[in-house]
Amino acid sequence: MGFLVLQKGWWILVFVVCLRLFKCDVEGGNVTKIEEGTVLIDGKRGIAMTNEDFVCATLDWWPPDKCDYGTCSWDHASLLNLDLKNVIFLNAVKAFSPLKIRLGGTLQDKLVYQTVDKQQPCLPFAKDASKLFGFSEGCLPLDRWDELNSFFNESGALVIFGLNALYGKWIHPNNTATAPWNSSNAESLIRYTLKKGYNIYGWELGNELSGRGVGVGISVDPYASATIALHDLIQNIYKGVDTKPHIIAPGGFFDSNWFQQYLAKTVGSLNAITHHIYNLGPGSDEHLIDRILNPSILDSGADVFKNLQNILKSSPNSAAAWVGESGGAYNSGRNKVTNAFVFSFWYLDQLGLASTYDTKTYCRQTLIGGNYGLLNTTTFVPNPDYYSALLWHRLMGRSVLSTHFTGSRTIRAYAHCAKQSQGITLLLINIDGNTTVHAKVDFNGTLMLLHKHRHHKHHRSKVIPSPHHIEQVSETVREEYHLTPMDGNIQSQTVLLNGKALTVNSSGLIPALEPVMVNTSEPITVAPYSIVFVRMQNVAIPACT
Ligand SMILES: *[C@@H]1O[C@H](CO)[C@@H](O)[C@H](O)[C@H]1NC(C)=O
Ligand SMILES: *[C@@H]1O[C@H](CO)[C@@H](O)[C@H](O)[C@H]1NC(C)=O
Ligand SMILES: *[C@@H]1O[C@H](CO)[C@@H](O)[C@H](O)[C@H]1NC(C)=O
Ligand SMILES: *[C@@H]1O[C@H](CO)[C@@H](O)[C@H](O)[C@H]1NC(C)=O
Numbered sequence: 001m002g003f004l005v006l007q008k009g010w011w012i013l014v015f016v017v018c019l020r021l022f023k024c025d026v027e028g029g030n031v032t033k034i035e036e037g038t039v040l041i042d043g044k045r046g047i048a049m050t051n052e053d054f055v056c057a058t059l060d061w062w063p064p065d066k067c068d069y070g071t072c073s074w075d076h077a078s079l080l081n082l083d084l085k086n087v088i089f090l091n092a093v094k095a096f097s098p099l100k101i102r103l104g105g106t107l108q109d110k111l112v113y114q115t116v117d118k119q120q121p122c123l124p125f126a127k128d129a130s131k132l133f134g135f136s137e138g139c140l141p142l143d144r145w146d147e148l149n150s151f152f153n154e155s156g157a158l159v160i161f162g163l164n165a166l167y168g169k170w171i172h173p174n175n176t177a178t179a180p181w182n183s184s185n186a187e188s189l190i191r192y193t194l195k196k197g198y199n200i201y202g203w204e205l206g207n208e209l210s211g212r213g214v215g216v217g218i219s220v221d222p223y224a225s226a227t228i229a230l231h232d233l234i235q236n237i238y239k240g241v242d243t244k245p246h247i248i249a250p251g252g253f254f255d256s257n258w259f260q261q262y263l264a265k266t267v268g269s270l271n272a273i274t275h276h277i278y279n280l281g282p283g284s285d286e287h288l289i290d291r292i293l294n295p296s297i298l299d300s301g302a303d304v305f306k307n308l309q310n311i312l313k314s315s316p317n318s319a320a321a322w323v324g325e326s327g328g329a330y331n332s333g334r335n336k337v338t339n340a341f342v343f344s345f346w347y348l349d350q351l352g353l354a355s356t357y358d359t360k361t362y363c364r365q366t367l368i369g370g371n372y373g374l375l376n377t378t379t380f381v382p383n384p385d386y387y388s389a390l391l392w393h394r395l396m397g398r399s400v401l402s403t404h405f406t407g408s409r410t411i412r413a414y415a416h417c418a419k420q421s422q423g424i425t426l427l428l429i430n431i432d433g434n435t436t437v438h439a440k441v442d443f444n445g446t447l448m449l450l451h452k453h454r455h456h457k458h459h460r461s462k463v464i465p466s467p468h469h470i471e472q473v474s475e476t477v478r479e480e481y482h483l484t485p486m487d488g489n490i491q492s493q494t495v496l497l498n499g500k501a502l503t504v505n506s507s508g509l510i511p512a513l514e515p516v517m518v519n520t521s522e523p524i525t526v527a528p529y530s531i532v533f534v535r536m537q538n539v540a541i542p543a544c545t
């Protein structure tokens with residue numbers, strides 16, 4: 001039908017040539033290739049287990065005059081000046097109930113906390129190129145800490161607070177920090193926090209100071225000593241409190257030797273080991289999109305997760321692996337890339353890879369601020385990645401399934417047991433702009449329950465119809481959530497769900513995320529440059545029961 005309306009013979013020629021070579025589809029004059037593929041899932045057992053609240057996002061301290069490559073992208077997104085009364089902001093966090101939020105970043109190691117006696121003046125960061133990280137010391141006023149906690153309480157956030165690990169240290173000209181950590185200022189903030197009844201999920205020590213560090217580094221022994229000191233301090237302060245906050249560190253770039261030794265020396269004192277990810281290079285890179293659309297580059301993102309998993313497997317330390325901060329492109333990201341639809345390809349792929357290698361929590365830089373916010377820095381309106389994060393949070397359960405896609409190299413496929421329902425959720429990402437993929441799903445080496453209309457001979461698995469489910473509608477349909485960019489422009493900041501733009505209305509309400517129902521006898525259609533979450537409640541595999 002499509003090609004009858006074409007005006008030019010040229011298009012008919014393209015279509016005929018196309019048909020000879022591949023299966024094709026013509027949509028409004030666009031010819032796209034159709035490829036068949038299979039998602040193969042090992043349903044026997046899960047290969048990893050994430051935290052229930054795997055999705056996490058960060059808030060940073062950068063002031064409005066933090067600039068990179070001549071642009072200043074932070075506006076009023078600092079923890080010191082963020083508008084906590086903004087209704088979209090509140091709703092955006094509430095929609096997760098709960099969202100983990102990690103408070104930290106470079107300037108956390110230059111931040112002091114106002115004390116109850118208010119002895120020192122409490123001033124914000126001031127630009128000063130002669131100082132470490134380009135800013136003077138800053139101070140968190142206790143009344144601001146009260147306001148932040150009131151927001152976290154109302155929005156139901158789980159808070160991880162990054163403490164200043166340089167407090168009391170000397171910085172040598174060779175860029176290493178020595179002398180023991182002075183915990184007195186941290187102790188006063190923690191005591192105040194407990195006295196006020198503010199819930200803190202975890203206290204994290206330091207930001208990008210492990211190994212050689214970024215700007216300044218701390219070697220293993222003093223870092224391990226400081227971690228143990230923090231652990232003991234927390235045990236002491238929270239004595240008699242049932243659930244004690246987690247001890248998290250070091251929030252630095254992965255360095256296998258350093259991490260291995262650090263883990264060996266913090267056994268019993270560390271709950272989560274955090275590392276940071278900026279694997280796409282600087283935000284100034286004009287070819288950032290090409291890197292995001294390159295399957296080899298995406299694949300290489302697995303290395304760090306795999307290495308850390310191996311270290312943890314052979315370590316006496318029971319700490320969990322977390323990505324404590326990940327913005328993809330460093331120095332605040334890149335406008336119209338790291339805050340646009342195209343970045344969901346990288347972001348969701350990272351969530352998929354990280355979970356595959358048993359990462360428990362993944363914190364996105366940022367919830368708001370810079371060019372990589374889940375929310376627009378000035379308007380608080382969600383960027384496409386916000387909805388990607390929310391769909392992941394609602395649909396992808398804790399148990400990760402071994403998943404392989406056979407077919408186009410430009411399809412990224414992940415599967416988990418479904419969240420809060422039976423069955424599984426599949427995530428398919430198509431990073432090719434010209435190919436539509438028709439995917440079928442297959443399971444190996446396992447039992448599965450399927451609708452009676454499926455033909456047994458098409459499956460290598462043993463198919464056992466489930467008598468008590470067979471009459472239910474959910475047996476014959478699955479839920480699909482198709483994400484595509486507005487106008488087909490991958491640099492758009494508006495995402496369509498099943499063809500309809502996702503927007504907050506004038507009351508600042510986050511829209512409902514509604515699936516389309518598709519008959520399970522149909523293959524999953526993954527459009528060019530699109531992302532599909534598929535919840536299949538009819539699938540029962542041992543790994544998910
Ligand atoms: C055809 O492709 C162009 C460029 O990719 C796009 O702008 C346009 O929306 C597409 N048209 C249809 C009907 O898909
Ligand atoms: C908010 O504060 C109230 C009163 O202290 C407390 O009962 C509740 O658990 C808090 N909620 C969260 C999400 O922290
Ligand atoms: C840096 O200098 C300090 C003090 O002189 C010394 O203890 C430390 O070993 C040096 N570190 C490196 C990496 O050179
Ligand atoms: C630690 O810092 C406090 C100020 O917060 C100071 O009073 C104290 O002397 C310091 N302790 C050491 C051992 O330097």
Ligand SMILES: *[C@@H]1O[C@H](CO)[C@@H](O)[C@H](O)[C@H]1NC(C)=O
Pocket residue numbers: 335336339371376377378379493
């Ligand atoms: C925030 O949204 C406004 C209005 O849509 C847009 O003009 C601006 O470019 C966005 N800012 C960023 C950093 O994406």
Ligand SMILES: *[C@@H]1O[C@H](CO)[C@@H](O)[C@H](O)[C@H]1NC(C)=O
Pocket residue numbers: 432433434
């Ligand atoms: C589709 O393929 C053509 C020819 O190879 C290429 O020029 C074009 O950039 C591709 N479009 C997209 C969106 O990838």
Ligand SMILES: *[C@@H]1O[C@H](CO)[C@@H](O)[C@H](O)[C@H]1NC(C)=O
Pocket residue numbers: 040041042044404444445446
């Ligand atoms: C299922 O298939 C995957 C990929 O081919 C393979 O790695 C795995 O071992 C298979 N599992 C079983 C139980 O056959």
Ligand SMILES: *[C@@H]1O[C@H](CO)[C@@H](O)[C@H](O)[C@H]1NC(C)=O
Pocket residue numbers: 505506507508509
């Ligand atoms: C915004 O959406 C919510 C939920 O869909 C609805 O209750 C509310 O009335 C809407 N507000 C406006 C101004 O349309």
Ligand SMILES: *[C@@H]1O[C@H](CO)[C@@H](O)[C@H](O)[C@H]1NC(C)=O
Pocket residue numbers: 453476477519520521
């Ligand atoms: C699904 O498709 C099959 C085969 O075409 C059909 O028999 C069945 O009625 C359909 N189910 C639903 C719920 O539409």
